[in-house]
Amino acid sequence: MTGQNVTPVEMLDRLVSFPTVVGTSNQDLMAFVADYLKAHGVVTHVLPGPEGNRSNLFATIGDPSKPGYILSGHVDVVPAGEPEWQADPFIMRQHEDGRLIGRGTCDMKGYVAAILAVVPNLVAMKPETPIHLALSYDEEIGCRGVPHMISALPDLCAPPLGAIIGEPSGLVPVLAHKGKAALHVEAQGISGHSSRTDLGVNAIHAMLPVLVAARNQAKLLEQGPFDPRFSPSCSSLQVGTIAGGQAVNIIPDHAEVQMECRAIAGIDPKALFAPILDVIEAENLAGPAKLAAQWISSYPALALPQDHALAELMTVISGHAPLAAVSYGSEAGLFQAAGIPAIICGPGDISRAHKPEEYLTVSELMATADMILALGNRLSV
Template sequence: MTPQNLTPEAMLAKLVGFDSVVGRPNAPIVEFIRDWLAGWGVHAHVLPGPEGDRANLFATIGPADRPGYVLSGHLDVVPANEPGWQGDPFTLREDAGRLIGRGACDMKGFVAAALSIVPDLLAMDLQAPIHLALSYDEEAGCRGVPHLLSALPGLCAPPAGAIIGEPSGLTPVLAHKGKSAIRLVATGKPGHSSRPDLGANAIHALVPALTAAAAQAKALQSGAQDARFLPSWSSLQIGTVSGGQALNIIPEAATAQIEARAIAGVDPFDLLAPVIAAAKAAGVETRILASYPALALDPGHPLADLMAQLAGETPLGAVSYGTEAGLFQAAGIAAIICGPGDIDRAHKPEEYLTRNELHATCALMQRLGESLRA
């Protein structure tokens, strides 16, 4: 196969062209990346998830038997159904230096940069490897990357660190909160509201758990604090409640979605314990939607020092959004966030990454490669 050299912009256009929406099969984008890497002699491990129709991808440039660094990104994007798009969200277009398309910022720009510099990395004769770890369904609560991490011991030596390329303005970030989310599902018995004795109200069944959630949310405000975060405490909220058909019909079904966000050192799932206990006592089913741990990298860690040098920026203490970084850390791999763009552009119409941001990301990765060559 003849290697195909793609500019960062061309690579981003290729990636944006795949409508790899979260929760859907992702074979087309995974196969494209696998085949493109194969053209350069780089073998990519395609790691199917338990869903059977989507996969993670892992590839190594350099000696896999030595500790190196992971460039980590997710291939899935949120849906692009918003009316504010000025063109096809899955066709990259440029306007005054802005590269516009779904996922351009979150986070196919980082992936495009990593892929486009593979030929440069191959020419560097790296003495320690750079790995590409590309996951699925991050937008659904980091569902794909745990399967990649479980396979990692058989693919390479324990990495010295992982760089998670979520949008941070290319400023290294040391910490973020963890998150767990659940759905409560109550089942009742319908009937006319004039005869509640003959039915069972599903909405009423939710009330104990919702009450417990509200009480826990208030209690957390005076609990453990971490000044790096805004707010400085762990939080909990009821996000959605739905059920019922009409005022005079006893609700047969009702659901609620509740999330907890935890400061470093606190298990976000533990924060939901009072809610889950109240739901169980009321006969309400609990389904886990997502769960990932907080990230907390010591400011004095060698990875923090390395990224400060590569980025030319003092690491930021914390951000409010969550990433896969906490899962890398939980797997014993030091992790840090550093990627192009601004998180405020993500999940919105006309999402974009600037041409300058894309090239700055390539330059940072090339500096990483230079630090690992003979």
């Protein structure tokens, strides 16, 4: 397949076969993509991340010294351990109704497969404005891979004109999404027999002021500010996980929680945790238990003006008017924060992502290939 022309369906089948679960190695997939691109004469850079077993990939069709457009997708997928899968999730199945079933088909290897399949066509077009392909890792745990690639872009290409992030949107361009930050908080106490609470320090009790502060901040955020493009229209905070203790008759010496904020455009999601961080600092000064907070991940909101040239371009090549906003997040906000205009536009529906029997349809996949070819044609004039 490396040096051959392949259909989008064949390419998606190959990509799904690489079990690139988030947080694990993607080296085999990236080596396959790099070999495929190089076989078609595309200048390709594999960019190892600090983890040692994961890489980003950046490739250019055309002159990299000219400003161009980035087609951006992540190649990591969420785990596929649900019992509802009817077959191996990493062997793509084509249903007679046109569904292409497998982990990552919709989120978001379908977008990547469509791009790769039309690479020979794009190369033959010799676009005057270059087209870049940017593949990232670990998007599913807070967009951890793409910042390393974005920081390398000044050495790889001229400042890009825009980035098209292929998250599932039904090929409808999306102008905005919320930002997100996630925080891990641990409490360390002293264990002992529950009959002698005076000799121990209860870590769960030490965590209670943090939980109260989180609840209070969540209620405060419900009062605004508001942005009617989003649902809900305000920023939000929630505690997602909590753990601690061994048994009811043992003083718990450890407790931990994970919480996240979703911020409307114009608000730093990390800043929404300020009341919680203040409580942690105060409790450390006042009590015997020790509290520690660590950022899990963060990415900024996306906000592209409706009259921006990138929005107008996507309206033409996708055939759809832009949607004001979506509730989920993406790597688009990080490109925007780096000074690169960004927009979401990819095949499929986000409601199918992260579920057993995830699928993309053949017609959705082929429409994506047509959209990329339309972009190539416009940039070759």
